[in-house]
Structure formats: structure tokens, C-alpha cells
Amino acid sequence: MKHTLSVLVEDESGVLSRIAGLFARRGFNIESLAVGPTEEIGISRITMVVPGDNRTIEQLTKQLYKLVNVLNVYNITNIACxxxxxxxxxxxxxxxxxxxxxxxxxxxxxxxxxxxxxxxxxxxxxxxxxxxxxxxxxxxxxxxxxxxxxxxxLTRASNMDTELLLESTRAQKQFQYL
Missing domain, CATH: 3.30.70.1150 (ACT-like. Chain A, domain 2)
Structure with a gap:
């Protein structure tokens, strides 16, 4: 399963390199990576898509928290975004x-x-x-x-999962035709 992690880090040189090194040392691939500044000066958000089961992602999250410049790690895979x-x-x-x-x-x-x-x-x-x-x-x-x-x-402020709504609407339409 693919997981989406949102990692808040201090905006300092070498942070991304340390995170990538952590993944490389453990033999994990990062399928997608985007980095940019947040609304708070000096803080960046790293959004990455990582394959793995829940246990593996939990271990990676713990390892990320051990890095000095990592402030927060959010697994937003099952959250409305x-x-x-x-x-x-x-x-x-x-x-x-x-x-x-x-x-x-x-x-x-x-x-x-x-x-x-x-x-x-x-x-x-x-x-x-x-x-x-x-x-x-x-x-x-x-x-x-x-x-x-x-x-x-970004997580939805409304907590409304539009994908779930789309799926239920499609299911209702299919049911009407039966």
C-alpha cells in the first residue's frame, strides 16, 4: 500500500539529505517527493509517497522523529485531503x-x-x-x-472525504439502473 506522509521540518540545509539517507539506509523507496515552505517562516513541509505496510510506516515515522530537524510527521493516507x-x-x-x-x-x-x-x-x-x-x-x-x-x-478542514462521496454517488446511480 502507498502511504502519504507530511513531514514538517526546520528549514535548514541538509535536512532533506538526512531524510533521504534514512530511507536509503533502510532500503525504502520514495515514490513521490515535494518540498516547500509553509505559512511559518523557517518551517518547510515535505510531502512524500512511500510504499509499505502500516508497521513499516510506523517504524519509519519513529525513525524520522529521531532526526534533529524533524518537527512533526503526519501519516495522512486515510485522512480526507x-x-x-x-x-x-x-x-x-x-x-x-x-x-x-x-x-x-x-x-x-x-x-x-x-x-x-x-x-x-x-x-x-x-x-x-x-x-x-x-x-x-x-x-x-x-x-x-x-x-x-x-x-x-493538505488535510481538509471540513473532514469531508470527497472520494468517498464520489464512490457512494456512483454506487447509488448504479443501483438505480438495476
Whole structure:
């Protein structure tokens, strides 16, 4: 299972290196990593996606707390969150396919950020599922390059799990057709 950890750290040089070293020494992979400043000066938030079972994540959390500059570690995997990623795609865009590509980009509320005779560079922001979906659809046109940020996430103030709501709405609609 993949877990999302939100780690608050003192904004000092070497913190990220020590955290990455901790994971490397224990043979764990970080699938996604995003780091940035928080609302408080001198504090940064590291959001990472890590594969592992609950016991493994619990051990990693304890190890993270032993690092000097780590202030708090939150496992937000099963908490209602707003999650986003940013992806830039350079795609082969022959003249005859451009309108099809633009239609897909509009459906996913993406943006064209660069254009040339043979290529388009697209910007797409959304939850990880949306990012994966547009990447899969546009792959038929020839993706030349991709750059993705890691997932960033904040817990929802409302504690409303929109994914759970979407699933229950879909289930209700399917039940109506039976």
C-alpha cells in the first residue's frame, strides 16, 4: 500500500539529505517527493509517497522523529485531503491531430504553455488520478518528455472525504439502473 506522509521540518540545509539517507539506509523507496515552505517562516513541509505496510510506516515515522530537524510527521493516507500534482508534457502535435489534442486538454482543464511547428507543451494540474488519465490518453499522440512534481496534500478542514462521496454517488446511480 502507498502511504502519504507530511513531514514538517526546520528549514535548514541538509535536512532533506538526512531524510533521504534514512530511507536509503533502510532500503525504502520514495515514490513521490515535494518540498516547500509553509505559512511559518523557517518551517518547510515535505510531502512524500512511500510504499509499505502500516508497521513499516510506523517504524519509519519513529525513525524520522529521531532526526534533529524533524518537527512533526503526519501519516495522512486515510485522512480526507486535497491532493494535487503538476505535470508538464511535451507532445508531438502534427497539424492534423492538434484539434483532437486541444479538445483533450480542454476537457482536463489543462493549458498550452508553449507551441512550435511540431510540438505542444501542456500544463496539467490535478489529483494523481487526473494526471495519470490525461497522460494515458495523450500517449497515443507521442509524448516526448514529461516533468511531474511530487504530490502535495493538505488535510481538509471540513473532514469531508470527497472520494468517498464520489464512490457512494456512483454506487447509488448504479443501483438505480438495476
Amino acid at each position: 486535497v491532493e494535487r500534482e503538476l505535470m508538464l508534457l511535451k507532445i508531438s502535435a502534427l497539424k492534423e491531430y492538434r484539434s483532437d489534442i486541444l479538445e483533450v486538454v480542454n476537457i482536463f482543464r489543462g493549458h498550452i504553455v508553449d507551441i512550435s511547428k511540431s510540438f505542444l507543451v501542456l500544463e496539467v494540474t490535478g489529483d494523481p488520478g487526473k494526471i495519470a488519465a490525461i497522460q494515458q490518453i495523450l500517449s497515443q499522440y507521442g509524448i516526448v518528455e514529461i516533468a511531474r512534481t511530487g504530490k502535495i496534500a
